[in-house]
Amino acid sequence: MAAIFAISALCCTAQNKANPSLTKVARKIERGQSNQLPLDAAVRTGKLANGFTYFIRRNTNPKNRVIFYLANKIGSLMETTDQQGLAHFMEHMNFNGTTHFPKNELVNYLQKAGVRFGADINAYTSFDETVYQLPLPSDKPDILRGGIQIMRDWAQGATLDPAEIEKERGVVLEEKRLGKGAAQRMQQKYFPVLFGNSRYGQRLPIGMDTVLNNFKPNTLTRFYHDWYRPDLQALIVVGDIDVNEIEKAIKQKFADLKNPVKEKPRTKYVFTLTGSNHFVKATDPEETSTQVQVLIKRQARPVKTADDYREMIIRKLFNHMLGNRYLELAQQKQPPFIYGGANVGAFLGNIDAFTMRVVANPGALENGFKAVWRETERLKQYGFTATEFEKAKRDYLKNSENTYKQKHTTYSEQYMGEYLAYFLTGTAAPGIEKEYKLTNTIMPQLLLKDVNAVVGRFNSDSNRDIIITGPDRDSANLPDEQIVNEWIRSIRQENILPYKNSFTEKALLTSQPVPGKIVKQTELGGIKATELTLSNGVKAILKPTKFSDNDILVKAVAPGGSSLYSDADYESANIAAYLVTSSGLGSYDFNNLNKFLAGTSIATGPFLADYSQGIQAAASPAELETLLQMFYLYFTAPRKDSIAFEKYISESKASLADRKNSPENRFYDTISTVLGNYSSRRTPPSPEKLNQLDLDKSYNIFRKQFADAANFTFTFVGDFEIDKVKPLIEKYLGSLPATYTHERAKDLGIHPPAGNITKIIEAGREPKATVSLKFTGDYDYSYANNLEMDAMAEVLQIRLIERLREQESGVYSPGVNVRYNKIPSARYVFSISFGCAPANVEKLIASALDEVGKIKTVGPTAINIEKFKAERSRTHETQLRANDFWSEYLNDNALNEGDVYAINDFSATMEKITPESIKSKANKYLSGNNLIKIILLPEKSTGLQ
Known part of the structure; x- marks a missing residue:
């Protein structure tokens, strides 16, 4: 349920050139001629006479592995009043005795096959669905047959032994206990607002204590017999398997599943939008921050046709560009909030929502709320700029291209979610190639006005929920609905200026480094790797692989870290890498560096830990040179930004205000303190520690720890050829400074106390x-x-x-x-x-x-x-x-x-x-x-x- 009160970032998939051969399709899409998108052609699908559905796909990454999902269109919405919580309870019982695996023999059997309970074998129950997942080795025929038998037993073979039901009550109640706390208590107050009078508000999956403690076994059996039936079930199989053999086994095992003689109708429950607005406040003594969320709801638009796919791309572009604006807003010296953002996305069931969320600085809810709302108002008045739009499209296309290039090494897990959604909700799953072509067809046809229109579709003062939560101590100061509406009106009356895009693309390096030389090459035949030693003492270990196409992982590491500095300097050392990262790199500040890297798969960042320092990163082969340029700059020209420092101080002070309200924070702080033998380096954050921070000291510590490249080992693993990367290594790593001091980490004696x-x-x-x-x-x-x-x-x-x-x-x-x-x-x-x-x-x-x-x-x-x-x-x-x-x-x-x-x-x-x-x-x-x-x-x- 936490996902309901969170901003979810929608990922983009992309490419950067249109396909002219698909212009006719594009014209159809543009004219609104919707075509149902076909299921991925690589999937074998079918439906048995009893209604049971199956999806099978061969995929060899990982090799000799297969994943089974048993999907059931069965969730808590199907429960009667006396069954609240039993959809989830039934999920548990499928692990506590089935026809071929009595009592706990199922877990025992799978553990013998190398499958871990909880980590590998698992399941979940939601409002509309219950899904069981089982990854197995596929190179052992007996285990593979066993896996299919397990799926058959889960579908309609639970024994529901009353003794096992009684034992499982305690387990389910303990799972429910884990979720209790401030968030759950406040949810009880605002869920009725979010869900209104819908069935969703009356059937939370975790259920009710009164039912879980007291239901009779036949109540659970009734739920099971009513709903665990083949016309509501599907088996999804993806992995390194023989599709024909799996299909044959499914037909043999699942054809005898029976639907009830008197089937209960599977009602499709929906939210009904009435146009009314709702407002609620909820406080709790254990809450650690004040937050406000505004949701403007509307009917969802599932992705089923080419038109729907076009709308999905438009929304992703919208969220991407709006997210960038909020990211810039958060980089101010005194950010107006701890967190602020907004996006368009799925809410629940048949409803989408434009969701705005603010985590406020202590005592500054109005300021934070207005800062976030102001950006939505700016967008309503002026829209996005052409520059933002063109760059977002390029980024999206590039990401799509990266995904397409990795299609042959896509992991099986990545397919499962798509096929699951296809069965449960009808969401299209056309496959990587089809989506790549669709993207290249649609993108050139999109206009700026298409994306700017999104905010208008959610620009409404109706079907709006406002939810405010915070610590009890703020309860008297939290605004009522009239005040929040006045904040919104005041923003609309402001003279808001258009957004100005300050980004100008330029080269990362202003001058080219003088390359070093590879002075030694050693073949590490036992692990199929190569070690290079460069003229400045740098070592690089290279392991080319074909495990994941178009992907390279690069890391640098050296001993030392904050252990080399006194307790008085520790706090400054501890945030040194964070400050450098937050300052940007080379001639780019943080915001513009993000814009420069947008559309790439580059992810990089330095770290300075207790006993080591280094950089960890990833990129595609085509981006490796840019990545190594960034490595070069971290060593030779890290940035120091006073605004980033002040931002860190501001955010840290805000987070400390109510931190101790949380019992969990106090628990884990105690663990850290005791295991650290009460060293000041292991005690919780505090205002006194913030007062020890010094920007210049942090920056100088970072420079010092990255001054001796000869102390570093760089590792390259992934899709590359050694001979092609050698010149890049010589140029960007061979030119790094080296002092040859070869520092080592210092043992500070921070060990758990004896006894x-x-x-x-x-x-x-x-x-x-x-x-x-x-x-x-x-x-x-x-x-x-x-x-x-x-x-x-x-x-x-x-x-x-x-x-x-x-x-x-x-x-x-x-x-x-x-x-x-x-x-x-x-x-x-x-x-x-x-x-x-x-x-x-x-x-x-x-x-x-x-x-x-x-x-x-x-x-x-x-x-x-x-x-x-x-x-x-x-x-x-x-x-x-x-x-x-x-x-x-x-x-x-x-x-x-x-x-x-x-x-x-x-x-x-x-x-x-x-x-x-x-x-x-x-x-x-x-x-x-x-x-x-x-x-x-x-x-x-x-x-x-």
Whole structure:
């Protein structure tokens, strides 16, 4: 539900040349001759006699993998009054016993196949739909057959054992508990305004406690038999599979699904726009900011025809250009808001909305609101400029071209959402090639007036909702509807000037660098990479791949970071990279640099962390030279902008005002403080820390940390040829300055304190608790040890799910993870976390520690070790064919001075992981000698425990 109260950025897909061969189609579109867009030709689709639909597509990225979605046109809107929450509850029950997988055997079976519960196998329930997702290896015929059987069981094979239903009540209620807090309490006040008298306001998917606590099993069975039926279901299969074989299996498995003898009609619930306006205020003692949102609603226009597609492009151009204007507004020395923006997009169901949102500076709601509304009024009066429009079109076309070039390495996940929407809502899914052609046909026909007309279609004083939320302390100062309407009227009466576009395109570099030379080339045959050493000491590791077409990841890293500076200088060091990024680059300030890069796939930014500094970036092959020019400028000519500094101070002060209202902030601040042994570098932000900031000091720290390029290793992974990038590397990296000081990170001794420590935070009104258990200490850092620690975390995660969730019904999703590092000294933190009822805290902590104790005394079961090995082996296979994995791996090895070939020992290392080896690790690292317990409980004064 949070998405309802958020501004969603609509992405653009694009290309930059029209296709003259499609002019006739363009004329038809221009004249409004709508043509239904066909489904992607690469998809095999069909419908069985019982109404069951299927979509199958072969896609080999990732290799040997397939994704199944079972889509059901079944959601909370179908519930009767006594079933509120049972659509979601039914989703849970499909994991708790089906015809071929009784009780929890389904999860057990999938874990053996290398599929993780929650991370891989999952599902969701919404107002109109329930969707189950299952990724599987496709190179194992038995597992593939098992996956199809699971989908068949999910479609109409749930056993709904009353005992399992009773156990699952606690799990669902714990999931509901996690969502309780300030946002949920305020939603209860403004949802009736947003939803009016529609069915949506009466059937929130999470349901009602009274129903979830008390419903009888036959009430759930009735819902299941009424709605889980083939005429409302579809199976979507995308992956490295034989389409003919999958289609044959679907026909065999799903043909016998039965529709009810007396089918209940599947009512299509809609919002009815009455023309009326609504206003609501909601405050809460735990809210951390004051916000206002205005929604102007109108009937949605689904994308089904070429005309609809044209309208979609127009909206995306509109949102893109309007977003740029708000981005500029936010870069002022004293921004008028913490966040401000507006866009046109889907609201819910059959309704679209023009949504304006402001997160206000403390005590400055009027100023922030007017600043955002003023831009919409400026747009109504003058529209966008021709320069903005032409650039937006070029950007859109370029993005479409990038997408088109990557079509052969598109990940299967990217297709699933399109086919899902096609089945559930009829939204067109014509495929990448068709969309590319449509875009190139439509774009040249668009006029500036087409985009400017968008605001007019939503320029209405009717069907408008205004929602204001904030901390309780602001309740007396929040405006009423009359005052907000007066703000709007006053903006309309202002003498608003037209927008002026200050952007002038120019070269990034004013002079060309003198290239260095490659003095050494070493082939890293074991990982199919090449290491270059340049004349200035810079090292570059190059790994060309074909994992993702038209995509290159580039990173630079060196040891050092803020550890080299005193506590007094830490705050300035900590924001140094942020300030440089916010200042722009070369001759471009921040806003104009964004405009310069618009339409490219370039994403880049420097960082200065605790123990390292560097740059991380991505680009297409054609953009690599521009990207390396940016790298060159970060080292040689970073910008210093006092406006960016003042903006940071202003925003930070605003965010601090009510930060401590949030129980979650207090909880995580405590974790950081305790684990940081109360170092000032780990305590929460404060006005005193802001007073320590110095722009010149930050800038000089950045310059110093990027002064010795000889200390850096650059990694290139992706779609490139080594011989073609060598000249660029010599020119832009070989020319970087080098002092050859080769700094190393300094160990400041900021380690978690030894011993057993318990910290209890009492904050929050809701009857919910959050628990974090941290085992810490010195660590033997190595590739093999890291894998074993991961194994220990995974087997404990499996056991905690089985015990805390399935057996005790006390939590929704317990989490276990481990972090280990080598720099500045080898340390580890092994964490267990969960949310629960306050009354169950001690019992569940005892259960969790009891499972830790069992690993230490008897070790994990052999079957759980095999589950870890299956999951990690499958993950490893996929990682080896992913650019982001190799980029991170090479980067980490460079920083940690590790063995780059260690990854080749994966299989041998995995074989050595046994119940005994994990038992030994548990006794060493989970001894309990250094255990920190941090617990968030509600305030006692609320009486809600």
